[in-house]
Amino acid sequence: MVPPLALDIDGTLTTRSDQIDPRVFEVLPAWEAPIVVATGKSFPYPVALCHFLGIPEQVVAENGGVVCADGQVSFQGDRDRAEQAIDAFRDRGGDLGWDAADTTNRWRESELAANVDADEELLRTVAEEFGLEVVDTGYAYHLKTPGVEKGDGLAAVADILGLDAGSFVAIGDSENDVSLFGAAGDSYAVGNADEHAKGAAETVIDGEYFEGTLGVLESLQPAE
Ligand SMILES: O=C(O)COP(=O)(O)O
Ligand SMILES: [Mg+2]
Structure with missing residues (x-):
């Protein structure tokens, strides 16, 4: 079997x-x-x-x-917190790197994802400030709840x-x-x-x- x-x-x-x-x-x-x-x-x-x-x-x-x-x-996870972190990321000049439709995040419930071209260092800085983490899959950076x-x-x-x-x-x-x-x-x-x-x-x-x-x-x- x-x-x-x-x-x-x-x-x-x-x-x-x-x-x-x-x-x-x-x-x-x-x-x-x-x-x-x-x-x-x-x-x-x-x-x-x-x-x-x-x-x-x-x-x-x-x-x-x-x-x-x-x-x-x-x-599981806290999308609201990810959104707050992304607001801070954008305030500091960050861009998730998607088009207006953003089909990557449009139906996302628990985290947010950035294009691999996005500013990784800034994303990691913001993640830490908001108690989140960044996972790099090679296809996107995921801003997610640890655990x-x-x-x-x-x-x-x-x-x-x-x-x-x-x-x-x-x-x-x-x-x-x-x-x-x-x-x-x-x-x-x-x-x-x-x-x-x-x-x-x-x-x-x-x-x-x-x-x-x-x-x-x-x-x-x-x-x-
Ligand atoms: O969504 C991604 O970044 C990667 O997706 P995967 O986990 O199926 O490889
Ligand atoms: Mg994979």
Whole structure:
């Protein structure tokens, strides 16, 4: 039997050019154990991914700020405080780096994210003043409440599903996956992962992006 999976999106299910690898649509719907999509992206993105994969909406979004399973949703973190911090960031000349629609933050419930081109030093200064932290995923800077983590989100989903988080295999690529690796029983960092993820993973693989993830998933299949 294959194990349940906790899968990051960006850098893990994607290609080098940020697209969902089309093979995700073959492999994940056929996986014969629960899948939790655990991401820093805001809630609608992993829900939409599950929807279009045709798999249950078992989701950890916003780095643990939003948890959804079995039709229940719960929230952690303090978006109001993140907004106050971003007001201060803007007062000092900072810019989140998004366009007017800001689809990155528009539906975000528990934190706020800045473009990787934003002023990291200023963002970190403001975060500290407001008792928040900055997590760099390589895709965005997340201004978040300390202690809200993907790993706790996985534990919460596992609990709802009546599973042990330790039975999950986690695959990820960045700093925001460290807690996920800690909560899961086994963990893999893809070859494109940052040093935090590589340092925390049980196994670091050579394969990059979904090519690497696919190799892990194939290795988890029982021998014929
Ligand atoms: O939202 C991000 O910055 C990265 O998303 P991820 O956690 O799916 O890689
Ligand atoms: Mg990632």
